[in-house]
Amino acid sequence: MFRTVTAAAVTLVAAAITSAAPPPDGNYLLSGVTPLGDSPSCILKLETTDGKQTASVLYAPKGTDMKVSGYTATDKSVTFTVQQFVTQPNGQKFQFVPSRFVGTPGADGKTVVGSGGADLRPTRMKLTATDATEFTRATTGGGPAAAAYKAVGELQQKAFPIQIKLQQEKDPAVKKELLKQLADARQEVTEKMPVLLREVVAKHPDSVAGAEAAMGLLRVPTTKLAAGEAQKLVGVIRKQGEVYGKRFVDGTERQLADILAPRTDVGDLGVKAIEPVVKAMKADAPAADRVATLQLYETALKNAGMTAKAKGVEAEIAKLETVLDEEYHKTVPPFKPDAFAGRKDSKANRAVVMELFTGAQCPPCVAADVAFDALGKSYGSKDLVLIQYHMHIPGPDPLTNKGTIARWDYYRERFPEGIRGTPSTLFNGTPKAGGGGGMANAEAKYGAYTNIINPLLEESTSVKLTGKATRTGDKVEIGVEYAGVPTAGEPKLRLLLVEDTVKYVGSNKLRFHHAVVRAMPGGAAGTALKAATGKQAVSVDVSQVRAELSKYLDDFAANERPFPTSARPLEMAKLQVIALVQDDATGEVLHAARFDVGPRGPQSE
Known part of the structure; x- marks a missing residue:
């Protein structure tokens, strides 16, 4: 309305x-x-x-x-x-x-x-x-159908009041109990929702409630559909939609295509849903819109086993992608970043660490992401260490992994009020300048970030970090040496394997992502530093990292939600290692260093 x-x-x-x-x-x-x-x-x-x-x-x-x-x-x-x-x-x-x-x-x-x-x-x-x-x-x-559908809404809201209490609660013991209640509530929704939706469809197939319940069953990827059930549900949706005219029918068909194409259990139903949309697509339509539709078509074809046809669509997408990449590099960021003038205090040596939690399906993350990229043009890595963690917020993001989720949990536990969603930003381990906006707000976010970074660059630290990383094929050998680590608190060394640039286009339309965390060698929990001086050596097999990421994404798609397209960016050609010394007693990042992964000499900082 x-x-x-x-x-x-x-x-x-x-x-x-x-x-x-x-x-x-x-x-x-x-x-x-x-x-x-x-x-x-x-x-x-x-x-x-x-x-x-x-x-x-x-x-x-x-x-x-x-x-x-x-x-x-x-x-x-x-x-x-x-x-x-x-x-x-x-x-x-x-x-x-x-x-x-x-x-x-x-x-x-x-x-x-x-x-x-x-x-x-x-x-x-x-x-x-x-x-x-x-x-x-x-x-x-609404009548009887509305009464039946009301139970669906009540079940959907089951976990919401618990989430609110969890956000407000400070006591660790109470929070632990609320987390258990939240998990139980979500499990109840998962188990009971398909039953309720099927009841509404069975009893009120010609009603709006019946059509929406049918759409709901198709929309939840973890819902196990019986043989032929998807086709029957689509029939209910289409029949009821005819009452509201051609535009409603056309829009509903596109929604069905969006829902069915990523599913692997509906045969060629996804292909049949998206093909009319593809055929109706005009040659002069914006390239970005054409790519989005063709990617959906490619996914549906692959899920239906039509690999040869999918390859033809993939080639068409590649041509359009080249055009879009060129346009993107010319227009993003939509402002000119200023070069950092240098530190005023010659003794200041502490690097500023900016950690950004973001998502490729997150529209408000655009301003934060673009400002983040612009910072990389303004500062050198000895001054500013940029780290980007991707999350499945608000939708599935193939750049997310177990390490990024572990870091999210780490900060959420310490700063429940400061880290609530994406985008969230931390500077030296402290949440600041959260929130984002659209592309038009990118320059303002850039300014907010530099206003935080520049004063921090006038600080000094006793911590020193040097390191190197060499790669032979898919084998990466990492060596880090540290000195001057304070004995007070709970200092830990954390290593992050990041990819310099990743191309992936989510629903927020950003095409490139930088300093993306791919893995945390040695574990997300880090290594406790018992002495002020020491070193750590870690070996990483990039092929194993790829395999673990693929399995994680496959499991997520099967058990949680499908990804909007079949794209899995796992090239990992240009990698870097970031070493963090962080005090787990407070969450403060004491110092950090970044060095490239390469076959020849290291870059130490």
């Missing part, structure tokens, strides 16, 4: 129902049609003056101001645009994106049924004649 629209302009398109005449004058309730019933948005008043029918907002909920413009009506369509303004209790006002409605009058003269929302995510909406002049926010008219 309009009060929830925050993205692109919404277009409502008529349903394929028998048309009669333009809607007569009177009051009409504009509602979203949901699994729980009709959710009202506003009441429109249609009236004719001098032979011309106009529309105005007769009623909108308290705190909401809605205006109608561009109203036209014929026996085939009703069109208008709604602009919504919302005033928060604190007086702050929000203006939503204008929403355009296009619907077809029904034969009964009392309804206009159509679809709303963005093209890829259409929503069911309708106009209904009413004598009312106001309404409550209550959802109405």
